[in-house]
Amino acid sequence: MTILASTKAEDGFARSDEKPVIELKAIHKSFGHHEVLAGIDLSVHAGEVLSIVGPSGSGKSTLLRCINLLETPTNGHIDVCGTRIDAGKPIPRSQITALRRHLGMVFQSFNLFPHMTALENVSFAQKRVFGRSTRDADENSLKLLEKVGLADKAEQYPSRCSGGQQQRIAIARALAMEPRVMLFDEPTSALDPELGLEVLQVMRDLAEQGMTMIVVTHEMAFAEEVAEETIFMADARIIEQGSSTEVIRNPQTERANSFFHAVN
Numbered sequence: 001m002t003i004l005a006s007t008k009a010e011d012g013f014a015r016s017d018e019k020p021v022i023e024l025k026a027i028h029k030s031f032g033h034h035e036v037l038a039g040i041d042l043s044v045h046a047g048e049v050l051s052i053v054g055p056s057g058s059g060k061s062t063l064l065r066c067i068n069l070l071e072t073p074t075n076g077h078i079d080v081c082g083t084r085i086d087a088g089k090p091i092p093r094s095q096i097t098a099l100r101r102h103l104g105m106v107f108q109s110f111n112l113f114p115h116m117t118a119l120e121n122v123s124f125a126q127k128r129v130f131g132r133s134t135r136d137a138d139e140n141s142l143k144l145l146e147k148v149g150l151a152d153k154a155e156q157y158p159s160r161c162s163g164g165q166q167q168r169i170a171i172a173r174a175l176a177m178e179p180r181v182m183l184f185d186e187p188t189s190a191l192d193p194e195l196g197l198e199v200l201q202v203m204r205d206l207a208e209q210g211m212t213m214i215v216v217t218h219e220m221a222f223a224e225e226v227a228e229e230t231i232f233m234a235d236a237r238i239i240e241q242g243s244s245t246e247v248i249r250n251p252q253t254e255r256a257n258s259f260f261h262a263v264n
Ligand code: ADP
Pocket: 031, 036, 054, 055, 056, 057, 058, 059, 060, 061, 062, 063
């Protein structure tokens, strides 16, 4: 017991000295006069899982989209694996590419290429981005499909796969880019609960293997189990932030309290 506790503490110290892989400072985002992010600060260290929860419309997706620059923040700055983006200045294309190289993203809707098999979906960008031969890419893709439990679906088209299988193919496709961090935006909310579970299991495995992840989710049990830290967002702001168990089980604000009551 003692040994375990002290290992954990040392680990904790080591991490707090390390530079975060993702850091957001005072991120603002407005659409016209509508302020959707009103000053978000967060940091994620290598190997950590951060969950983001909160009511619909609170800015969770916009926050994820700002991290990979699918949306351009109106103010503040972002650092992803040493690539620093200052909002308000023109962002060179090369910096956007550099930043995205580190990030894998999985959406609520799976967004697979419908005219490609599972294997081709996973191989496609490896050939484009890494210049791999079809043979090398396919060999790697098969390993990734195996990792998400779908080696037997390699030759299937997405339309022949269940929603849970499609989402797992999407995860394999994102992993094929060898990202440092995986971003998930409600990856199970379009799925029947049963199919959601198989996706959550793949995500749990990834976290256990040390993948750094930011997960927007309504799955509180998953957040509590897998994410060290949870952020509760409402009205464009972070309202609560801390250990997942504390935030979910013992929220300090009325806003968070009523949200967690409603979802549980
Ligand atoms: P969440 O993911 O927490 O449900 P979103 O980030 O999707 O919240 O949306 C936050 C707010 O920003 C919502 O009011 C939404 O209507 C608005 N919004 C999101 N994207 C756009 C956009 N491209 N143009 C205008 N408003 C947007």
